Amino acid sequence: MSKRIGKQTLFLPSAPAVEGYAAVVGKKEGEGPLGKRFDFISEDSYFGQASWEKAESHMLRQCFELACDKAKIPPSDLDFILAGDLLNQCVSSAFAMRQSAVPYLGLYGACSTMAEGLSLGALLLDGDFARQVCALTGSHFCTAERQYRFPLEYGGQRTPSSQWTVTGAGAVVLGKKGRLHVTHVTAGKIVDAGIKDPNSMGSAMAPAAYDTLRAHFRDTGRGPEDYDAIFTGDLGALGHDILQALFRADGVDLGPCYMDCGVLIYDLAAQGVNAGGSGCGCCASVLGGHILQAMEDGVWSRVLFAAAGALMSPTSAQQGESIPGICHALVLEREVD
Amino acid sequence: MLLQYAKVFLVGGALCAAGQLLIDYTRLTPARILTGYVIAGVLLGALGLYAPLADWAGAGATVPLTGFGWNLARGVKKAVAEQGLLGVFTGGFTAASAGLCAAVLFGLLAALLGKPRDKN
Numbered sequence: 001m002s003k004r005i006g007k008q009t010l011f012l013p014s015a016p017a018v019e020g021y022a023a024v025v026g027k028k029e030g031e032g033p034l035g036k037r038f039d040f041i042s043e044d045s046y047f048g049q050a051s052w053e054k055a056e057s058h059m060l061r062q063c064f065e066l067a068c069d070k071a072k073i074p075p076s077d078l079d080f081i082l083a084g085d086l087l088n089q090c091v092s093s094a095f096a097m098r099q100s101a102v103p104y105l106g107l108y109g110a111c112s113t114m115a116e117g118l119s120l121g122a123l124l125l126d127g128d129f130a131r132q133v134c135a136l137t138g139s140h141f142c143t144a145e146r147q148y149r150f151p152l153e154y155g156g157q158r159t160p161s162s163q164w165t166v167t168g169a170g171a172v173v174l175g176k177k178g179r180l181h182v183t184h185v186t187a188g189k190i191v192d193a194g195i196k197d198p199n200s201m202g203s204a205m206a207p208a209a210y211d212t213l214r215a216h217f218r219d220t221g222r223g224p225e226d227y228d229a230i231f232t233g234d235l236g237a238l239g240h241d242i243l244q245a246l247f248r249a250d251g252v253d254l255g256p257c258y259m260d261c262g263v264l265i266y267d268l269a270a271q272g273v274n275a276g277g278s279g280c281g282c283c284a285s286v287l288g289g290h291i292l293q294a295m296e297d298g299v300w301s302r303v304l305f306a307a308a309g310a311l312m313s314p315t316s317a318q319q320g321e322s323i324p325g326i327c328h329a330l331v332l333e334r335e336v337d
Numbered sequence: 338m339l340l341q342y343a344k345v346f347l348v349g350g351a352l353c354a355a356g357q358l359l360i361d362y363t364r365l366t367p368a369r370i371l372t373g374y375v376i377a378g379v380l381l382g383a384l385g386l387y388a389p390l391a392d393w394a395g396a397g398a399t400v401p402l403t404g405f406g407w408n409l410a411r412g413v414k415k416a417v418a419e420q421g422l423l424g425v426f427t428g429g430f431t432a433a434s435a436g437l438c439a440a441v442l443f444g445l446l447a448a449l450l451g452k453p454r455d456k457n
Contacts, residue, residue, distance in 0.1 A: 052453075142453070142455055151453070152453055152454075152455070153453050156367050157357075159361065167455075
């Protein structure tokens with residue numbers, strides 16, 4: 001029996017299990033609605049390091065070690081580490097993992113990296129190519145500002161529709177033992193809706209999320225009603241509404257079970273974050289801190305986790321290019337008691 | 338004197354408010370707004386409209402970037418009158434020299450003495 005169902009979705013008969021997970025965030029995220037859910041909140045944005053980039057790397061390392069601790073395995077037992085981030089050459093992940101002595105697969109999916117890493121990790125397990133893997137990613141507000149816009153010292157102003165890059169990391173260890181399982185993976189195609197405004201990422205990424213979710217529903221024969229919760233990574237308030245509208249035009253109601261991690265991680269009104277959180281660390285920390293825990297607690301049994309990213313660079317934007325989006329999705333299911 | 342301060346803050350504030358409206362309601366990037374202000378200052382100066390505003394509002398007109406544009410234009414005009422066409426290249430820098438040097442110097446001092454902080 002082929003494990004391919006439809007054009008983009010894969011069914012994983014061995015249902016790789018979540019053995020451990022962790023989330024580490026910064027001060028602002030700790031002050032948000034999900035504050036108590038994270039494993040560690042750093043009051044210091046430098047994480048005790050000398051630069052923002054070193055801080056991001058340190059945060060990723062800390063999150064990774066916490067996840068391995070909770071999975072009760074030494075990091076050296078892992079068969080693969082799949083990681084990526086937003087910085088040039090994905091240095092914060094690479095430097096965080098340089099001492100790990102585990103085969104390292106570096107990824108770039110922008111804000112879709114958590115779903116990409118988890119998906120690929122699940123495939124490695126289901127294909128019997130690995131017994132235990134760890135997928136992780138993160139982002140840092142200050143490094144993202146330097147990477148994509150200007151260093152903070154420039155003192156630039158933010159527009160109402162811009163999002164706030166989350167300072168946070170999420171790590172998930174997949175293996176054979178656990179009550180939560182990855183059952184399906186839907187890999188996304190690049191979707192470019194012609195949006196050029198980097199201050200409006202939500203509208204650039206929503207079409208990609210729509211494309212992947214629609215493919216998932218079509219391939220599996222399921223609908224939003226088959227899930228207890230559907231999460232997108234960081235479409236933000238605006239992107240969340242656009243996605244709902246896109247589905248409504250098809251006569252599909254995503255329903256109240258559809259939530260966006262960028263809207264969950266901050267109190268939009270009180271914390272002054274305009275359209276919400278963004279960055280790899282947004283959905284990664286919400287997944288590692290909130291969603292998986294809630295599933296284990298019995299809040300949700302079957303969750304569709306879809307992270308979307310914007311595949312542009314500052315250079316491409318300056319050259320007048322539009323912003324291509326990508327969205328990867330996976331299904332998490334809790335074992336029946 | 339209180340009246341003088343009021344004029345300064347009203348005009349300076351109005352110029353800043355215009356910039357904020359551009360940020361909030363247009364897709365213009367801050368960089369474009371910045372250069373737009375400088376060019377606006379040059380144009381208004383060329384039309385002879387900025388000098389009276391600067392006389393009336395003092396720092397409220399000279400501190401915002403439109404004032405910088407006006408200053409550049411005046412410098413070029415003066416240099417062209419004194420040196421001919423070469424003045425096109427030298428005039429702006431001469432007029433802005435104190436401000437540019439101060440910006441670089443204080444920027445360096447800030448970098449040496451301070452550590453960048455998160456925007457929390």
